[in-house]
Amino acid sequence: DGGITQSPKYLFRKEGQNVTLSCEQNLNHDAMYWYRQDPGQGLRLIYYSQIVNDFQKGDIAEGYSVSREKKESFPLTVTSAQKNPTAFYLCASSIMGTGWGEAFFGQGTRLTVV
Amino acid sequence: QKEVEQDPGPLSVPEGAIVSLNCTYSNSAFQYFMWYRQYSRKGPELLMYTYSSGNKEDGRFTAQVDKSSKYISLFIRDSQPSDSATYLCAMSARAGGTSYGKLTFGQGTILTVHP
Numbered sequence: 259d260g261g262i263t264q265s266p267k268y269l270f271r272k273e274g275q276n277v278t279l280s281c282e283q284n285l286n287h288d289a290m291y292w293y294r295q296d297p298g299q300g301l302r303l304i305y306y307s308q309i310v311n312d313f314q315k316g317d318i319a320e321g322y323s324v325s326r327e328k329k330e331s332f333p334l335t336v337t338s339a340q341k342n343p344t345a346f347y348l349c350a351s352s353i354m355g356t357g358w359g360e361a362f363f364g365q366g367t368r369l370t371v372v
Numbered sequence: 373q374k375e376v377e378q379d380p381g382p383l384s385v386p387e388g389a390i391v392s393l394n395c396t397y398s399n400s401a402f403q404y405f406m407w408y409r410q411y412s413r414k415g416p417e418l419l420m421y422t423y424s425s426g427n428k429e430d431g432r433f434t435a436q437v438d439k440s441s442k443y444i445s446l447f448i449r450d451s452q453p454s455d456s457a458t459y460l461c462a463m464s465a466r467a468g469g470t471s472y473g474k475l476t477f478g479q480g481t482i483l484t485v486h487p
Binding site (some may be wrong): 262264291293298299300301302303306314316346348352355358361362363364365366368 | 415416475
């Protein structure tokens with residue numbers, strides 16, 4: 259079945275550590291996104307990528323980094339510079355071009371700083 | 373000011389009621405409009421997708437877009453307890469615009485339909 263797979267589902271991080279969240283899609287979508295969701299804040303865009311080896315900062319990119327070496331994969335690293343990383347992280351993908359608009363989401367990774 | 377504004381609610385209605393959810397936006401380049409439903413601790417799923425102005429109906433759901441007022445709505449008829457979720461509006465710009473390829477979401481409205 260086609261879809262987006264995020265792993266792990268739950269992740270615990272000690273202060274000062276970097277952690278990487280995985281996102282893989284087999285939908286052959288060009289664009290991929292990372293969002294952060296906090297209670298009462300909706301979804302805030304961290305990074306997005308429209309093509310392999312290219313990505314753009316979203317609204318809250320500080321303390322995060324990404325790579326897009328393959329079309330199917332868009333991992334997100336939460337660095338120690340991110341001061342408040344505890345949140346629900348969502349990865350999404352969509353087609354580009356005429357008719358673009360529908361984004362498919364993974365089931366999320368809940369990151370907790372301990 | 374946020375590009376997309378959505379009343380977070382919470383909204384509580386009895387089963388069978390008509391629900392109206394709304395978003396306003398400020399970016400005139402937005403041309404793709406979407407509504408997502410998110411159950412607790414899950415990823416959002418697409419409910420409705422509309423391009424430019426007009427209405428679109430799918431079963432009990434109707435999406436309306438009024439670009440002149442920069443206002444979009446989602447109506448749910450005969451609401452059911454299973455409709456209880458967070459509803460998120462999302463938008464993006466036409467090709468060539470500075471926001472093309474970037475989805476911008478509202479805060480989400482928490483809806484509870486009680487039996």
